[in-house]
Amino acid sequence: MKRRLAIATAALVFIAAVFATSGRWLGTDDTVVGGLAQKAGVSQSRLLPWNLTGDLQLFVFCAGGAVAGFAIGYYWRALFNPGEGERRGANDHRSGKQAGS
């Protein structure tokens, strides 16, 4: 309980600190890598025929995050709660027996 409270408090402090910061929230891929490239007079190019413009990027990131999140949850359950299905089956069986008797 104490640990959960500490994690929740840390998350709240983090979120509050993020919202209290005024910044452009640019990634280091843009600021550092882009800055070096600009200084060297080199620009990014595209090899792939498709491009993520507008909200398409938002969609792709949401979809990718959701798929990865579902996969993590699925495998997490398989790893750390492997007997859950069996237990539930046993409980169902038991309650069915009681109802029948």
Place this chain on the structure above:
Amino acid sequence: MHIPEGLLPLDQAAGWYVPAMAFLAAGLAKLKRLLKERPQARPLVGLMGAFVFVVSLMPVPVPGLGTVSHPCGTPLAAILLGPFSAVALGAVALLLQALFFAHGGISSWGANILSMAVGGSFVGFGVYWGARRLGAGLGIAAGLGGLAGDLVTYAITSFQLALALHGHESIGATWLAAFGSFMPTQIPLAIAELFFTSGVVVFVYRRRADLLSGEEMQS
């Protein structure tokens, strides 16, 4: 740390591909053997694959600075599955990110594999292994591995960028400038990766110590 398409000269991009593909081939072979010898590790491989993909794509804000960057995840995968298997997972994640998420590039895939997948995995695992041999507790060793793997990833990326974009300046000075520019944002994230890696490894040890075979895991 994702170097985008077109920033590396063709010869350098090709040069980074050679060792990256060798590591990837070794990683895939190792992963195949791991799944054959320890089928119970299959869900852990799936979990780590999804984890490395999402965590190395996630822009995490750094309060106070107003910038964002991402952790690597490969040190944790290397500690749980071994560095070669983590290289394979990292390489697949980087390929998906380059193809569908406009992160990285196809020509720079080899360079990105070497920094995040190879550097993050091997240095993360090496520091963890060394710390354990020196008597560090499981959580401390794993945390140090996470921290070192994260920072080394960015050190290698800085070197790759310096080699390609140093212009009239020396490679060393450009590397220092690039690495120094990454650090204010990356150090807090590396510290976060320290705590996260430590927490997950200790959690896995407490719940499923059988997954951490091959290591003396007394914490």
